[in-house]
Amino acid sequence: MSLSxxxxxxxxxxxxxxxxxxxxxxxxxxxxxxxxxxxVTLVRDIDLVIEAGEFxxxxxxxxxxxxxxxxxxxxxxxPTSGEVLINGLPTHLHSEAWRARERLSTLGFVFQFHFxxxxxxxxxxxxIPMRKLGRLSVAEMRARAVDILSELxxxxxxxKLPIQLSGGQRQRVAVARALANDPPVILADExxxxxxxxxxxxxxxxxxxxxxxxxxxVIAVTHDLDMAARMDRRxxxxxxxxxxx
Amino acid sequence: MPLILSIxxxxxxxxxxxxxxxxxxxxxxxxxxxxxxxxxxxxQRDFIATLVDAIPHVEVTDDRREAAPPPAAxxxxxxxxxxxxxxxxxxxxxxxxxxxxxxxxxxxGEMAASLSGQAVLRYGGKDVAVALTGVxxxxxxxxxxxxxxxxxxxxxxxAADLNGLIIGDGVADKIGASLGDTVAVSTSSxxxxxxxxxxxxxxxxxxxxDATGYTVLKTAQVLFSRPNAINRLxxxxxxxxxxxxxxxxxxxxxxxxxxxxxxxxxxLMEVLMVRNIIMYTVVGAILLxxxxxxxxxxxxxxxxxxxxxxxxxxxxxxxxxxxxIFLMEGLxxxxxxxxxxxxxxxxxxVFLGSLEFEVRTNxxxxxxxxxxxxxxxxxxxxxxxxxAGIAGYLPAxxxxxxxxxxxxxxxx
Numbered sequence: 058m059s060l061s062x063x064x065x066x067x068x069x070x071x072x073x074x075x076x077x078x079x080x081x082x083x084x085x086x087x088x089x090x091x092x093x094x095x096x097v098t099l100v101r102d103i104d105l106v107i108e109a110g111e112f113x114x115x116x117x118x119x120x121x122x123x124x125x126x127x128x129x130x131x132x133x134x135x136p137t138s139g140e141v142l143i144n145g146l147p148t149h150l151h152s153e154a155w156r157a158r159e160r161l162s163t164l165g166f167v168f169q170f171h172f173x174x175x176x177x178x179x180x181x182x183x184x185i186p187m188r189k190l191g192r193l194s195v196a197e198m199r200a201r202a203v204d205i206l207s208e209l210x211x212x213x214x215x216x217k218l219p220i221q222l223s224g225g226q227r228q229r230v231a232v233a234r235a236l237a238n239d240p241p242v243i244l245a246d247e248x249x250x251x252x253x254x255x256x257x258x259x260x261x262x263x264x265x266x267x268x269x270x271x272x273x274x275v276i277a278v279t280h281d282l283d284m285a286a287r288m289d290r291r292x293x294x295x296x297x298x299x300x301x302x
Numbered sequence: 303m304p305l306i307l308s309i310x311x312x313x314x315x316x317x318x319x320x321x322x323x324x325x326x327x328x329x330x331x332x333x334x335x336x337x338x339x340x341x342x343x344x345x346q347r348d349f350i351a352t353l354v355d356a357i358p359h360v361e362v363t364d365d366r367r368e369a370a371p372p373p374a375a376x377x378x379x380x381x382x383x384x385x386x387x388x389x390x391x392x393x394x395x396x397x398x399x400x401x402x403x404x405x406x407x408x409x410x411g412e413m414a415a416s417l418s419g420q421a422v423l424r425y426g427g428k429d430v431a432v433a434l435t436g437v438x439x440x441x442x443x444x445x446x447x448x449x450x451x452x453x454x455x456x457x458x459x460x461a462a463d464l465n466g467l468i469i470g471d472g473v474a475d476k477i478g479a480s481l482g483d484t485v486a487v488s489t490s491s492x493x494x495x496x497x498x499x500x501x502x503x504x505x506x507x508x509x510x511x512d513a514t515g516y517t518v519l520k521t522a523q524v525l526f527s528r529p530n531a532i533n534r535l536x537x538x539x540x541x542x543x544x545x546x547x548x549x550x551x552x553x554x555x556x557x558x559x560x561x562x563x564x565x566x567x568x569x570l571m572e573v574l575m576v577r578n579i580i581m582y583t584v585v586g587a588i589l590l591x592x593x594x595x596x597x598x599x600x601x602x603x604x605x606x607x608x609x610x611x612x613x614x615x616x617x618x619x620x621x622x623x624x625x626x627i628f629l630m631e632g633l634x635x636x637x638x639x640x641x642x643x644x645x646x647x648x649x650x651x652v653f654l655g656s657l658e659f660e661v662r663t664n665x666x667x668x669x670x671x672x673x674x675x676x677x678x679x680x681x682x683x684x685x686x687x688x689x690a691g692i693a694g695y696l697p698a699x700x701x702x703x704x705x706x707x708x709x710x711x712x713x714x
Contacts, residue, residue: 124711133616134707154620161618168710172613176312186617188305
């Protein structure tokens with residue numbers, strides 16, 4: 058299977074072993090306040106634990122802090138107070154460069170809009186994180202990118218530019234790019250928010266496949282309660298705080 | 303190709319027209335800077351070479367920088383001496399044989415003794431005042447290029463003719479004399495001799511051609527009524543740039559005023575220096591303007607690519623990576639502009655050097671004198687790259703500091 062760099066069996070045994078060690082992602086008293094004349098609290102006192110292999114939905118009304126929480130868990134934003142631990146390691150003590158490195162190797166992002174680099178081909182877009190990490194040779198990177206794209210049903214589109222693809226295809230390319238460095242965690246911010254129902258279903262199945270067959274941990278922000286119900290766990294936010302769904 | 307470079311080049315290629323305009327700005331700036339520097343330094347060197355060829359590198363005259371103290375001051379321990387008569391000294395360099403022998407031991411070059419003074423040439427009812435110099439022709443040819451400037455006759459002909467006279471073609475024109483004519487030469491001492499024009503020279507320097515004449519030293523000593531005297535020692539050095547140091551040493555040893563060619567033309571050297579400052583200021587301004595072009599294009603790209611910056615950061619690019627991408631864009635434009643500008647500068651220099659003009663002022667110019675130096679290229683390209691670096695760095699720093707979350711929220 059191509060979505061993981063390691064064999065599936067090893068991946069599954071890792072996922073199982075992770076439950077014995079520290080949790081994959083942990084938030085302790087996570088608070089994010091936007092400074093300004095009138096400070097805005099995005100999330101407040103969030104405590105949560107996400108284990109490896111979970112498919113977690115973050116739901117809540119608009120402005121409840123779903124995306125903000127995702128960005129904090131994904132080290133894209135820094136908390137005003139509290140901390141995020143990945144594999145038991147506190148992240149707030151490290152530099153911006155260290156957190157960037159962590160995003161590169163441990164976390165994969167998928168956004169509501171695909172955010173592919175328009176001048177690069179589908180293949181090149183998927184290869185960007187691999188080239189940045191620099192662990193593989195160019196041939197290996199190319200082969201892995203083609204494998205991932207084929208796995209996601211995009212094997213015939215590797216040489217195309219993003220503009221030549223449909224919305225659903227672009228979003229699947231974004232998923233492929235998020236998987237490029239075989240990160241254990243995929244963070245998805247409204248991954249189906251801009252897609253029609255058929256494409257949404259396709260993207261959801263892809264994410265589900267990553268969790269079930271590849272042992273990935275997927276944390277997805279969604280408005281779609283039906284979709285959230287099909288995930289393993291649901292975190293519901295109201296006014297920046299965790300609440301009962 | 304490294305990832306950062308390929309992203310940078312993709313950005314620049316994405317705004318092809320604007321990038322070309324920026325490259326053209328740098329290219330023209332560098333090209334014209336190089337051509338201008340080649341022209342300015344070429345003309346300066348040509349001017350100095352003409353100047354240095356026309357005059358001795360160091361000239362020792364019978365003056366002193368400070369007036370000699372009255373003899374009484376050496377005898378009496380007085381605060382001031384009033385009413386003492388100055389020593390009735392005869393002008394000229396004393397004991398020239400000993401003087402020359404003393405300098406001969408260390409002087410890195412050639413020297414020639416001469417006696418100069420004012421004289422009036424009369425021919426066919428026309429008078430012209432000239433600076434008449436009595437020389438040893440062989441020695442004088444070693445310190446001067448007058449031999450190359452001879453239009454008629456040979457400078458060495460003086461050695462065989464005590465009544466010979468060599469004058470500038472301007473002098474000859476003024477009095478209507480030509481080769482073989484005999485002119486009357488009179489000096490302030492009252493002596494008059496009839497000398498035969500055995501040579502004409504043309505240096506290109508009007509001042510020399512219109513008011514200078516040469517005869518043999520002995521004849522000059524008779525005309526100026528100063529037997530065995532010389533009042534000038536002309537020195538031509540192996541290294542023209544050592545003139546100032548040599549002049550100082552000669553002056554310390556002999557007490558006579560020794561003037562280097564730089565000192566003799568100090569105001570001119572200052573003018574040339576000011577001219578160079580103006581040139582490099584203009585060159586700097588041109589390249590600075592080119593830098594603004596780069597700043598504009600990179601700033602525009604940063605603005606347009608804000609979303610890409612956010613996504614690259616989410617993929618794991620840190621601030622330094624983002625900064626490098628946009629800095630590289632500025633430098634890429636700077637490098638391409640500098641390479642093309644260097645070629646343009648060379649082409650312009652060759653073209654300007656090939657133009658021929660008929661200009662007759664103080665110095666004749668038949669073509670524009672160009673000086674080719676790798677330093678012109680290094681300075682122009684260095685400044686272009688520096689301004690490109692600054693122009694790229696400022697927006698690059700801004701790009702690196704962009705908060706990806708803000709951009710992603712904006713895009714959502």
